[in-house]
Amino acid sequence: MTQQKLKYLRRSALAIFITAALSQNMAYADLSVGSIFGQTDTGVTISVKNLETGLKRELTSDNSGRFNFSQLPSGRYQVVAKGVTREVVVGIGTGTPVSFSDDAMERISVVGSTISPIDTSSVESSTVFTAAQMERLPIGRDISDVALLAPGTVRGDSGFGKLASFGGSSVAENGYYINGFDVTNARTFLSYGRVPFDAIGEQEIKTGGFGAEYGRALGGVVNIVTKRGTNDWKFNGSVVWSPSDLAASGKDVISRTGVAGERSYYSAYRSADQQDELSYSISGGGAILQDKLFFYGMLEGKKDSFDSYGTDRSTAGDNSSPNGLVKFDWYITDNHILEVTGIRNVEKTDYVDYLNPEDRYFTGQHGNERVRYTERNGGEILIGKYTGNLTEDFTIGVLVGRLTNDSGYITPDPLAGDECPLVDVYDQDTDDVIDVGCWNNINVRSLAFGPDNDERKALRFDAEWRIGEHTLRFGYDDETFTSRIAGAEYSGGVFYRRYTPVDFADRWNGVDIPADAHVVRKRTRTSPSGRYEVKNSAFYIEDSFYVTDSVMIYAGLRSESFDNLNADGVSFVDAKNMIAPRLGFVWDVNGDASSKLYANAGRYYIPIAANTNIRASNWQYVTTEYYLYDGLVDPATQAPLQLGDKLGSTLTSGRNTSPDPATVASANLEPMMQDELILGYQRQLSDLWTGGVSFIYREVKNGVDDYCGRQAFINFADDQGYSDFDADSLATCIILNPGRDLEMDMDVAGDGVLKRVTVPNSYLQLDSYKRTYQALEFNVERASDNGWYMQGSYVWAKSQGNSEGLVNSWLESESPGLTNDFDHKVFVDGTDGYLSNDRRHTVKLFGGYELTEQLEISANVLVQSGRPVSCFGYPPFAEDDPEYEVFERYAASSLYCRNATGEQELTQRGQFGRTPWTYSVNLGLSYRPDWAKGLLLQANVFNVLNMGRVTEYNEKGDLSLEDAGQNPNFLNDQNYQSPRSVRLTARYSF
Numbered sequence: 005m006t007q008q009k010l011k012y013l014r015r016s017a018l019a020i021f022i023t024a025a026l027s028q029n030m031a032y033a034d035l036s037v038g039s040i041f042g043q044t045d046t047g048v049t050i051s052v053k054n055l056e057t058g059l060k061r062e063l064t065s066d067n068s069g070r071f072n073f074s075q076l077p078s079g080r081y082q083v084v085a086k087g088v089t090r091e092v093v094v095g096i097g098t099g100t101p102v103s104f105s106d107d108a109m110e111r112i113s114v115v116g117s118t119i120s121p122i123d124t125s126s127v128e129s130s131t132v133f134t135a136a137q138m139e140r141l142p143i144g145r146d147i148s149d150v151a152l153l154a155p156g157t158v159r160g161d162s163g164f165g166k167l168a169s170f171g172g173s174s175v176a177e178n179g180y181y182i183n184g185f186d187v188t189n190a191r192t193f194l195s196y197g198r199v200p201f202d203a204i205g206e207q208e209i210k211t212g213g214f215g216a217e218y219g220r221a222l223g224g225v226v227n228i229v230t231k232r233g234t235n236d237w238k239f240n241g242s243v244v245w246s247p248s249d250l251a252a253s254g255k256d257v258i259s260r261t262g263v264a265g266e267r268s269y270y271s272a273y274r275s276a277d278q279q280d281e282l283s284y285s286i287s288g289g290g291a292i293l294q295d296k297l298f299f300y301g302m303l304e305g306k307k308d309s310f311d312s313y314g315t316d317r318s319t320a321g322d323n324s325s326p327n328g329l330v331k332f333d334w335y336i337t338d339n340h341i342l343e344v345t346g347i348r349n350v351e352k353t354d355y356v357d358y359l360n361p362e363d364r365y366f367t368g369q370h371g372n373e374r375v376r377y378t379e380r381n382g383g384e385i386l387i388g389k390y391t392g393n394l395t396e397d398f399t400i401g402v403l404v405g406r407l408t409n410d411s412g413y414i415t416p417d418p419l420a421g422d423e424c425p426l427v428d429v430y431d432q433d434t435d436d437v438i439d440v441g442c443w444n445n446i447n448v449r450s451l452a453f454g455p456d457n458d459e460r461k462a463l464r465f466d467a468e469w470r471i472g473e474h475t476l477r478f479g480y481d482d483e484t485f486t487s488r489i490a491g492a493e494y495s496g497g498v499f500y501r502r503y504t505p506v507d508f509a510d511r512w513n514g515v516d517i518p519a520d521a522h523v524v525r526k527r528t529r530t531s532p533s534g535r536y537e538v539k540n541s542a543f544y545i546e547d548s549f550y551v552t553d554s555v556m557i558y559a560g561l562r563s564e565s566f567d568n569l570n571a572d573g574v575s576f577v578d579a580k581n582m583i584a585p586r587l588g589f590v591w592d593v594n595g596d597a598s599s600k601l602y603a604n605a606g607r608y609y610i611p612i613a614a615n616t617n618i619r620a621s622n623w624q625y626v627t628t629e630y631y632l633y634d635g636l637v638d639p640a641t642q643a644p645l646q647l648g649d650k651l652g653s654t655l656t657s658g659r660n661t662s663p664d665p666a667t668v669a670s671a672n673l674e675p676m677m678q679d680e681l682i683l684g685y686q687r688q689l690s691d692l693w694t695g696g697v698s699f700i701y702r703e704v705k706n707g708v709d710d711y712c713g714r715q716a717f718i719n720f721a722d723d724q725g726y727s728d729f730d731a732d733s734l735a736t737c738i739i740l741n742p743g744r745d746l747e748m749d750m751d752v753a754g755d756g757v758l759k760r761v762t763v764p765n766s767y768l769q770l771d772s773y774k775r776t777y778q779a780l781e782f783n784v785e786r787a788s789d790n791g792w793y794m795q796g797s798y799v800w801a802k803s804q805g806n807s808e809g810l811v812n813s814w815l816e817s818e819s820p821g822l823t824n825d826f827d828h829k830v831f832v833d834g835t836d837g838y839l840s841n842d843r844r845h846t847v848k849l850f851g852g853y854e855l856t857e858q859l860e861i862s863a864n865v866l867v868q869s870g871r872p873v874s875c876f877g878y879p880p881f882a883e884d885d886p887e888y889e890v891f892e893r894y895a896a897s898s899l900y901c902r903n904a905t906g907e908q909e910l911t912q913r914g915q916f917g918r919t920p921w922t923y924s925v926n927l928g929l930s931y932r933p934d935w936a937k938g939l940l941l942q943a944n945v946f947n948v949l950n951m952g953r954v955t956e957y958n959e960k961g962d963l964s965l966e967d968a969g970q971n972p973n974f975l976n977d978q979n980y981q982s983p984r985s986v987r988l989t990a991r992y993s994f
Contacts, residue, residue: 036184038094041072044104050085056234058295063396097208127588127604129212142928142944145201154209155797163816169841170224172777174809176820179221185405190485191614205231213604216544216560233298237290242991248280252983276368279310298333316360339393347385383408397470413455425496441642443495453490478545487614491533501525513652522635531624534571536617560586566611570621576665599687613820625660663735666749677706707773709826710737716767728754743772769829775805794851803842806835813840834899837913845869862928870919875961877901901961942989950984
């Protein structure tokens with residue numbers, strides 16, 4: 005690097021710190037814009053101009069000499085006052101300080117760099133990454149991968165994909181925004197509307213302390229603004245390839261009871277799997293009318309393929325779906341801006357399923373073709389936003405948005421084999437479950453219904469009004485989320501599980517049977533189609549003001565309302581005007597922004613997911629019967645040709661009519677709520693280094709889940725003198741606040757008339773919902789100078805309680821708020837401990853170094869301690885217990901586990917230690933040749949050391965519901981770190 009270049013960067017860095025030190029005003033942080041604020045003399049005229057779009061604004065400083073330009077699109081700005089010019093960079097969700105006071109130390113232009121000045125105007129905990137920063141670092145091309153760079157975030161369970169856990173929350177408690185529009189999937193909270201990665205202009209990660217304008221999230225907020233056009237037409241073409249040939253193989257897991265050559269040899273088989281990802285895009289943007297009308301567009305194509313191999317089945321997949329984005333920005337005047345964004349994010353994957361020839365296992369090759377089909381996911385996003393600066397002191401913003409999303413729609417519909425009954429074989433000698441027959445889908449959807457589909461429609465209004473020393477912000481947002489879901493039943497309408505004979509007498513469903521008998525379980529499950537709505541609304545008001553020249557107070561109030569409706573449009577959960585206060589302060593300790601002490605406290609609510617409407621207010625009816633049969637089966641379907649004697653009575657669960665909405669949820673239900681406290685200190689260590697430390701405490705004050713037991717209500721009715729109460733009149737499960745008395749409507753007299761009753765928690769015997777998070781975060785950052793930069797953090801954290809949150813990592817079920825955690829007291833027993841997302845120690849370090857002016861290396865290092873390990877078994881109900889009929893179809897999800905002698909005993913959460921520490925190093929090499937200006941060639945290697953440490957053990961302690969033995973693979977390896985992979989990029993900008 006030249007000496008002239010070094011001198012320029014040093015002067016720029018110093019000037020940025022100076023402007024931060026001399027500013028004292030409030031920073032405006034909105035969903036998709038930023039602000040410029042600062043200090044000068046009283047009554048001075050200040051003007052700003054966007055150097056890329058020509059946007060101009062002008063105002064006069066107030067009686068204290070302060071000024072604030074809010075609602076500014078991100079970009080480079082020129083700020084002029086008193087004949088002095090500054091250049092600054094505005095980022096999303098942040099305020100950029102600039103000073104024109106007479107005691108300013110330098111009068112030089114300030115050019116943005118990677119330095120983050122200490123912002124004495126904000127109480128939020130947030131990190132912002134620009135497109136250029138994300139391009140330089142060896143990270144995955146997913147917004148969750150970017151979010152995981154921030155302190156306090158950890159990777160969630162692999163069963164939920166790449167999602168991040170923020171501050172001890174479950175992965176289903178985050179909010180996601182694109183250009184100010186909430187794109188979180190309100191059905192499950194486990195996905196979001198996606199944007200092509202190369203179309204992202206900036207990404208902000210809020211890990212805590214966010215203001216009253218944000219809600220409906222307990223974890224964190226991921227806020228994205230897309231790229232936009234400028235006065236200069238610019239184009240870009242790129243190819244990004246992750247070749248399977250350069251990736252290391254996955255690790256297999258050998259079963260402890262496995263026999264080489266047999267189907268039971270591996271409990272996890274990954275070494276033959278392959279995945280090849282290729283994406284290519286062309287983008288461009290510029291001014292249709294100079295300084296007035298701008299366009300940006302991107303078209304992305306892909307050619308992704310994979311081959312996945314199992315025991316005797318395999319699948320090949322191919323995805324070549326084109327997607328894209330267009331954005332228009334119309335600067336009607338400098339004070340009135342209209343933005344329109346359109347995004348297509350449809351993924352169509354073509355699948356081919358194969359079946360190996362008989363007795364051929366783990367071949368790593370495709371066998372005989374079984375069926376072909378296409379699965380569609382995703383949809384479209386349309387966002388419109390108006391920003392108006394009506395006066396110097398009053399600004400408004402209006403946003404409307406619509407999102408559509410299809411979920412796992414398979415065509416052709418129906419699929420070949422849907423007429424075949426679902427059949428498998430349970431080998432009682434090896435405990436293997438073997439799929440047989442001609443079926444392809446476990447569940448068959450109602451014909452002619454079309455795809456399961458979600459739609460969000462939203463309207464948002466925000467305003468800012470400066471009145472003297474106060475900056476008031478207030479707003480209102482309203483959204484309706486509609487989910488359509490098809491009814492379903494098992495393939496062929498019935499599920500047969502055949503059990504291989506054993507050479508000893510046995511007992512099934514309360515009936516003794518002789519040795520060598522053939523037993524089959526016959527199960528049916530039916531649910532109807534429906535359309536369900538969730539209506540959420542909120543209004544907020546907040547004030548930021550300085551009580552002294554160095555102390556700023558922030559006070560906010562948010563009122564949330566949630567309304568969940570069943571398929572008939574009737575509310576079953578209607579929570580109104582839940583008050584969520586926010587309070588914080590920032591103290592500029594030395595008065596020069598060289599250090600700050602800050603704190604904030606807040607209350608946050610999260611709505612009840614639309615999937616709860618589907619599962620709780622809908623009906624599902626399951627019947628289970630056991631039969632003897634003669635061992636003869638249909639050669640095509642593998643179902644028994646004829647059923648023999650029935651063993652015991654028919655077991656039923658659920659119901660076959662929709663429950664009355666008044667019986668679905670507690671009448672005094674309060675949505676899930678969390679309180680948060682953050683205390684932090686940040687200081688400038690030198691011209692290039694900043695550091696900070698913060699303490700975070702979060703506690704769930706009110707949890708929501710469902711209860712599915714029956715005996716508690718029978719006992720309650722008996723004690724109240726009602727002898728005709730029928731437990732089948734209840735909803736399948738009842739949504740409640742665990743640990744509280746349950747106020748609900750019941751047909752307690754058995755006469756068909758609902759009566760409001762209060763069932764004391766002494767009958768349910770549920771503990772209160774518990775989850776706390778405590779953390780100490782240390783962070784350090786070095787600005788880019790002398791060719792290198794870095795950021796790092798160390799977090800010590802404890803996440804404990806009796807529930808992980810809206811989802812359960814062990815079950816990996818996409819049913820937020822309807823986990824098994826509180827379905828009965830037996831699922832609560834032993835659960836108070838360290839939770840699945842608990843990582844005691846996390847070290848993150850990332851940055852880059854310029855080897856030459858053309859060549860740069862970068863690295864991303866993660867060192868992390870392991871997660872707690874537990875034992876999960878089947879609920880401990882005897883066959884003659886009335887609750888057995890309700891819970892016999894549950895998976896192993898209680899902490900009652902069988903020990904080595906086969907006895908069932910209560911264990912404790914985290915009793916079996918932790919997974920080992922993991923270490924991951926990603927490296928990148930970027931080449932920008934002088935001989936081809938605008939060309940970037942890049943190679944990224946992920947997990948370069950190919951570390952393959954265990955990330956999950958097999959925590960299933962029980963072999964099966966029917967078998968009294970301990971699972972021989974309990975605590976065997978289950979999942980490992982992702983193997984080494986390589987990503988190659990060629991990008992040309994012109």
